[in-house]
Amino acid sequence: MESVWRLVMALAWDAYRAGSLPVGAVVLDGDGVMVGRGRSTRHEDLAVPGQLSNSRIAHAEINALAQLPCRGVSFGDHTLVTNVEPCCLCMGAALQTGVGTLHYGWRDPYAGAATSMTVRNPQVSRRGLTVVEPADETVEAVTGLLATCHYFYRRPGRGAAGVAWRDERPDLVTTAARPSVAAAIDRAVAREADIDTLIDELRPLLGLASMDS
Numbered sequence: 265m266e267s268v269w270r271l272v273m274a275l276a277w278d279a280y281r282a283g284s285l286p287v288g289a290v291v292l293d294g295d296g297v298m299v300g301r302g303r304s305t306r307h308e309d310l311a312v313p314g315q316l317s318n319s320r321i322a323h324a325e326i327n328a329l330a331q332l333p334c335r336g337v338s339f340g341d342h343t344l345v346t347n348v349e350p351c352c353l354c355m356g357a358a359l360q361t362g363v364g365t366l367h368y369g370w371r372d373p374y375a376g377a378a379t380s381m382t383v384r385n386p387q388v389s390r391r392g393l394t395v396v397e398p399a400d401e402t403v404e405a406v407t408g409l410l411a412t413c414h415y416f417y418r419r420p421g422r423g424a425a426g427v428a429w430r431d432e433r434p435d436l437v438t439t440a441a442r443p444s445v446a447a448a449i450d451r452a453v454a455r456e457a458d459i460d461t462l463i464d465e466l467r468p469l470l471g472l473a474s475m476d477s
């Protein structure tokens with residue numbers, strides 16, 4: 265896993281452990297330097313200046329993009345990296361800031377908008393956004409698993425998300441329900457394990473290749 269993805273996944277895991285959605289995001293400038301970072305804080309009350317929390321719009325990508333200043337620079341050479349495909353809100357935020365590239369780590373079958381949203385207006389045509397699809401199997405598998413655990417087992421019964429999920433990713437629903445997988449995640453939460461430890465425990469259970477970096 266590249267180091268930027270390790271950071272994104274660490275943020276996502278912090279969010280999951282705090283009861284929010286397992287989503288982390290960073291913004292890199294044209295030299296690859298991190299200039300923004302955030303995570304979902306939807307189900308938390310945090311008072312971090314410049315960040316949203318305890319709100320349906322307290323999304324990881326919003327919290328990361330909000331750190332870009334308003335004046336003086338353009339962000340066409342910047343990249344938004346997030347482990348979950350952004351929703352309509354966050355696609356809108358990416359377009360507003362004018363970041364040139366979006367990398368997402370896992371396609372969201374319910375709210376994902378990078379693969380489904382079409383917007384035709386002059387601002388969008390002028391700015392453009394290059395979308396890079398999932399490319400890291402560990403990020404993809406662990407994100408899909410944690411997102412499924414969140415929606416199906418931690419905050420179940422909300423309905424809408426489950427329909428798309430069951431139709432498109434029954435494999436994830438089945439995997440998340442396996443006692444060995446559920447136990448590995450519960451153990452990691454209880455021990456306050458870091459993301460590398462969690463991923464190492466999940467690798468054999470998910471059939472992922474061993475660490476390459």
Ligand SMILES: Nc1ccnc(=O)[nH]1
Nearest residue numbers: 287304323324349350
């Ligand atoms: N892509 C995302 C979906 C849901 N929540 C987030 O923070 N981000």
